[in-house]
Amino acid sequence: MDPKFNEIFTSPWNEIFKVVSFPDRIYHAQYLNATRCSRYRYNVQEVRSYLDIIVLKGEVYLDGLFLCNFLRIEYKSSRLVEQSREKKRLIEDELIAWIKVIPENLQNVAEATVKLHYCHWTDAYQVEIWETLEPPGNTSHDYRVLDQMGYYRPITRVREFNPALQDIKAIKKVELAFRESDRHLPMGYPIGDNAAWDNGYMSTHQEPRSPEPNAPENTVSDKNYLLNFQRGWFLQTQDIAPVRYRDLMMNHFDPASTNITETRWLVQRELGGSMVSFHEDIVPPGAEQGTHQHIGSEELYYITEGEGIAYLRVGDDPATDKYPTVERDVMGLGKKDFKEIPVKSGSVVFTKSGGMHGIRNSGTQPLKFVAFLYHTV
Incomplete structure (x- = not known):
């Protein structure tokens, strides 16, 4: 690496953020x-x-x-460890990667x-x-x-x-999946087709293949991990077709329901770290996204347009105690008490793992917000 980068990285104005370099272990290749x-x-x-x-x-x-x-x-194998333990095995010192x-x-x-x-x-x-x-x-x-x-x-x-x-810079994407070794260690018996796999753990991404709400073809099974070496993206939100959902995250589903929301899936598999997606949601007047719980993931809403009511479970944020309490149906979990919080442009709703949230458009114009969804582990 260029030694000048050391000077840039350790300069006082960059010491503040430390965001210009990958961690030292990789940068120094030790x-x-x-x-x-x-x-x-x-x-x-x-x-x-x-x-x-x-x-x-x-x-x-x-x-x-x-x-x-x-x-x-x-x-690091944390997901494969869990898959292997379900088969009563440890993964030992070797694995196989596709x-x-x-x-x-x-x-x-x-x-x-x-x-x-x-x-x-x-x-x-x-x-x-x-x-x-x-x-x-x-x-x-x-x-x-x-x-x-x-x-x-x-x-x-x-x-x-x-x-x-031969042209390392031209490698733009790498797809990966991981499995146990072909033989159990230290016993030595073959594992064969019974091997545990970590190939994205049932992960999917969304594509606007059909305008029909809840169309199954809009959900694409990944069956592997994708790491993308493209260095930058420029996106125009309005150029990305939304995926439409009816009764999203609700306990009921009515084919005639007018509770239809839209999501523009801006960035998904391209993200790194623990990020799952960055997307824009559009909730028409009178429509809502049902209250639901996050387990092993976190989500942040930033309201950009319109007015609405956000729901946070009672006790999730003590600062919301002053707001009215209402009973809401939680997807798959029955009825729970929530705080009913008015939101508008500039409002932020942040839900950690274990928390519950939902949102409803209470105004006369579309309620729009961008959302960051990511794993906690």
């Missing part, structure tokens, strides 16, 4: 596999993360000379399975896929790194990925 020998250096060019997953891509140098491009996968690389040239799209190895330094399962394992002519690899190299080793080569790895 714990990548070949750094146990000072002959090797990494140039980490891009990093993407989502929940338990980190994907890095960049270059490897040997004795100061460019050696090859690489792709590194790290996986990886699909999607470069700009779609002719070079490729997929393969590789083995991940547990690393105590990073407290994660990891593998580095190098473009080549061959040292330049008249040189050799250091023995401290050579013992990590090879088929199903922490530093490996995947022949199918080589066309994409």
Whole structure:
């Protein structure tokens, strides 16, 4: 990395926020596999993360000379641990990852399975896929790194990925799924088709394929994780068609109901960290989104237009005690007491895991708000 970046990162005006650099472990590349020998250096060019997953891509140098491009996968495995425990097993020291690389040239799209190895330094399962394992002519690899190299080793080569790895900057997307190893450790018996998988844990995203409210084709099953290496997006909200919902998050469903709301799904799978979606909701006059509980997720509403009534469960925010108490039907949980809170442009409703909320348009114009939804773990 450019040493000037250190000066930028540690300057007093950037010390305030510390948002211009990925955490030091990645920036300094201290714990990548070949750094146990000072002959090797990494140039980490891009990093993407989502929940338990980190994907890095960049270059490897040997004795100061460019050696090859690489792709590194790290996986913390908290979801797979739960899946495996349901089968009465522990996941031990090795996992298998299904990886699909999607470069700009779609002719070079490729997929393969590789083995991940547990690393105590990073407290994660990891593998580095190098473009080549061959040292330049008249040189050799250091023995401290050579013992990590090879088929199903922490530093490996995947022949199918080589066309994409030749231009590391052109790799725009990586799809991933994770499963238990092919054999149970330490007993050694084969796991086979009974293996536990973490392939997005039933995650879906929304696409406006049909204008019909609650159309099933608008919900798309992902069946994997997607990390996107695009660096920026410019979006015009009005250019994105909304998905329409009838009786959203209500205990009842009436095909003739006029309680229809719209959601513009602005950014979904492109988000990193624990983010699920950033979207705009439009609630017509008299319509509502039903009260519901969040478990393992949080959501923040920021009202941009219109007037309405927001509902927070009694006790969720003590500052709302002054507002009227009403009984509301909670999706799947029966009736609960809520505070009835007037909202307008500039109002914020923030609900943590375990909290309950809902919203209704009480005005004569559409009620609009943007929402951030994200996992808490």
